[in-house]
Amino acid sequence: MFPLLEAWRPEAEARAALPASPLDSHGLCAGLANGAIALAYQPKVGVFDERAIGAEALLRWQDPQIGAVSPEDVVRVAEDCGLIDDMTLRVLAIAVQDRASLLRAGTDLPVACNVSMHNLRDLDIVDRMHALVVDAGDDPARFTLEVTETHLIDDLASVLEALIRLRLRGFRIAIDDYGTGAATMQFLMQLPSSELKIDRRFVVEASRNDAGRALLRSAIALGNELHQDVVAEGVETAEDARLLRELGCRYAQGYHYARPMPADALATWMSQRH
Incomplete structure (x- = not known):
């Protein structure tokens, strides 16, 4: 079993510990209709060439x-009131539009x-997501769908x-917050994923002590052994980036490289760096 950084509480217990959101189902419905959703984009980069x-x-x-x-509150309310499919599809639709704008800008x-x-328990979502992308003339292979590791461990059978x-339709699958659950190699081998995103706590602990460094090295090595693209999250300093290069992690995401930004700013950021 892969070593944990901290114990994971069951979802019901975790939800009970959270304060009530100021957003309710009526506000969510109105927001979905009136454009309350916006997206900010944080680049993922190669740690060797940036x-x-x-x-x-x-x-x-x-x-x-x-x-x-907060995004966490929005998702929680959407799941609780049965609007999570509508919200996820709206997010994907905006992402498709923003990617089209980037393409027109040459990126x-x-x-x-x-x-x-909750999305993945309904197989109809597969066709709806695929149609959103292909009807816009884009390629599902240019879209990655990120799913949190701990949630997969709790309920893999219902969403596999x-x-x-989704993978057969061309989408890439990423396992997010990798290392916060208790995923074994056998568990990971069942998943049609092509990317593992290492939780930022691994990066933080690796900068503090040898044990944390060993955990990060093991996480990277396991991902590489499974032929996954390994992405370290929460990389905030040049020292973090140096450590990742030393340990053989090829990709990273975090404030050291770029903060989240609107799509138009992302196009500018890309033109200035590439």
Whole structure:
């Protein structure tokens, strides 16, 4: 079993510990209809050449009554009130539009979107996501769908078929927050993934002590052994980047390289660096 950085609480317990969101189902419905969703993009780069290999689309929600709402709260409310499919499809639709704008600006940058376990329990989502991309004239292979490792461990059986179908339709699958769960190699080998995103806590601990460094080295080695693209998250300093190069991690994401930015700013950032 892969070593944990900390114990994972069951989802129900974790949800019970969270404060109530100021956003409710009515506000969510209104926001979906009125354009409360925006996306910010954080580049993923090669640690050896710092060239962008993609960008993660991060949810931003601005409510006219209560102001900014955290992505975690938005997702929680959407899951609780049965609107998570609508929200995920809206995020993907915006990402498709933004990628089209990037293409017109001369940048063919793959985009990653987060998906919920709730989305993956309904096989209809596969056709709907595929249609969103191909009807816009784009290629599903340019889109990565990120799923959190701990949630997969809790309920893989109910979502594995959807993941396989999405992969067969051309989408790339990424395992997000890798290392926060108890994934074994056998578990990972069942998944149709092509990317592992190492949780930022591995990077933080590796900069503090030898044990953390050993954990990070093991995580990178396992991902490489499984022929995954290994991406370290939360890379904030030049020293973090140097350590990743030393340990053989090829890709990274974090403030050291770029903060999340709107799509138009991403196009400018790309033109200045590439």
